[in-house]
Amino acid sequence: MRVSLDAVKTRAALRTSARISLQVLVVLALTGVVLWLLGRMWAVVWPVVIALLITTLTWPIARFLRRRRWPAALAAAAVTVLFLLLVAGIVLLIVLPVASQSGALADGVVDGIQQLRQWAAGPPLNIGEAQISGALDTAVTRIQDSVGSILTATATGVGTVANGLVTAVLSVFLMFFFLKDGPRFLPWLGRQLPGRLATDVPVVAERCWGTLGSFVRSQAFVGLLDAVFIGLGLWIVGVPLVLPLAVLTFVAAFVPIIGALFAGAVAVLIALVFNGWVEALIVLGIIILVQQLEGNVFQPMLQSRGLGLHAGVVLLAVTLGGSLAGITGSLLAVPVAAMFAVIWTYVRDQLSTAPEEDEPLETPT
Template structure:
């Protein structure tokens, strides 16, 4: 038994090592699976109504691209139309901050501000190489993101087109009992992934509605783009919420002042606490069959091990482990003893004798 356990641990380590080496391919595959779970219901509806698989997959892919472009436009167009106001607000905010710093209790003089600015410029000039390296790294990250998005879209198209044929094909390739076990676990894992993505969408929608209502009540500009940004960022745990919250507070600060900005910050903190401790555990625990405490521990562990990606994948991985464990428990459970057949021919013979 110890030898089998050691073999399982070694195989797990080898699989994790291979995933790390092939991450440039694995990550687009994961992203494609995520967006396929969102678009598959529409593709399935079209296929059931007589559409050919390739046509249904093409239409759904195009619709997804149009929707993604509409979301970007919904954020970018209002921001661009009010960019002048926002720029003036940022300048006024900097001036107010400088005037506040010049008064008590800080009493920072103009010469000190100028000196600090010159020191910052000198440091930037001295670290020009580091700045160039950071810029190159940022450009490389953007390029990798574009490549990942393109690969994910192509993979999504093929998943929508040929997905239903995958499990029968997989069953034909595997020997013996694996031809039944592996497709069954894969089908259950697919259902679990769909539940996770849908639950994330519900949580993001709740965040967007609650924060959007707070911004609307305070008359903060760009309410709709900020609500859309909050919904989209919900799919990126921790950092997404921080980024959306920072943007909302900044816009409230430069447009409405410090008091409203603090109120917006309080609203965001309350909503995020409700999301992390109430909404997300309850919704995901119902959809994934996991206890809320397990979900919280999984997100914490995933974030500590792999950062943002670990936080994003922690819950699906935990749910996948639960699916495999439940299936193994079903297969290893002792079968129920057969009940005595009181109406069969053997019982009749025994009675006659």
């Protein structure tokens, strides 16, 4: 009898494990199908994602205007125009000072190349002029042999820039409509869903919206910290173009990994051209220090506090997103992980809420 009971329990456990495994496989298959569909529709999904990120950043201003009895369309239009003016101002802060010192920058680049050649010619390298000229000739020959590849890459780059402009324009228009009609979306969504979904889905969507806003605000604050500390370091060292470099650092903070590398490389190059090797190395040390503090202290701490995620989860999410989808994955990894956490918390709370038992009826004595 004992053996038969154990066999029954074993078979029941195996059936339960098989059922759970099948359910997990179904979920993974559905996830794969959804990701495949998103990849096929990425030309439409990406502008929507960018528009949502921008809307979370500009929505407080639109909400303030709407509470002052501004019409929804007028408030959305005013915020959209203000955003475009802000972007144009940032571009001017970067472009105009650089253009005004373009002559000095070009002369500095030439001087830097000459200093590099003199340094290479001296000890410990002792590279002669003939070797340098030979290396330059080899580089020119390789460039000439690769003209076809360069033209193809240039055409691809032009196509990428054109697609980026189309995405930017579409994102701005979508931002306007999100600002204008956003508050009416959740009630409309609730009316389209049946049963309990009419309540659950709008609640989860509203919480995800709040989480996305926390992510964008924390990212902006981290970018501001980078810009202030790096700009202060550049000013102390005496590097020119401090304001454009600080603005560039702030804007680049919204693009994970590549943005920080690009802004840091530009700052080191400017320091090398205008100040020399010692100051360039000092600027490189400042940038590395600030970036380490940002990546390991500021960003995980702020995002974990604002998004309800542990700092380790934030770091792992960024690493996984970057390995799966590159820069885009790094950018979207943290908000996606936070939204999954919001959905899981809501489902867990709903499942753990036990239905209230009916009170027993009292029988008259």
